[in-house]
Amino acid sequence: xxxxxxxxxxxxxxxxxxxxxxxxxxxxxxxxxxxxxxxxxxxxxxxxxxxxxxxxxxxxxxxxxxxxxxxxxxxxxxxxxxxxxxxxxxxxx
Numbered sequence: 001x002x003x004x005x006x007x008x009x010x011x012x013x014x015x016x017x018x019x020x021x022x023x024x025x026x027x028x029x030x031x032x033x034x035x036x037x038x039x040x041x042x043x044x045x046x047x048x049x050x051x052x053x054x055x056x057x058x059x060x061x062x063x064x065x066x067x068x069x070x071x072x073x074x075x076x077x078x079x080x081x082x083x084x085x086x087x088x089x090x091x092x093x
Contacts, residue, residue, distance in 0.1 A: 003093045004066035007043060007055040008077055009086040021049045024082050032056065036073060066092065
């Protein structure tokens with residue numbers, strides 16, 4: 001069994017308040033959860049309206065499957081027009 005995770009530091013330049021940020025982050029988290037069936041959470045910058053860190057964790061029996069899901073998640077977040085990826089960290093256990 002393999003546990004894989006990824007964190008993205010995101011810039012949300014269009015957000016003008018925490019309410020705007022929460023709307024964007026909640027929408028992104030819900031779409032990630034629904035499409036990829038992974039655990040996702042906002043893990044840093046909760047009080048900063050122009051930054052967010054999203055982290056995803058999944059459990060797989062096969063390493064290449066986990067890598068494939070994380071690569072698809074990267075592309076999914078890159079296509080989101082409301083955020084810009086500042087950095088990415090991937091881990092496998």
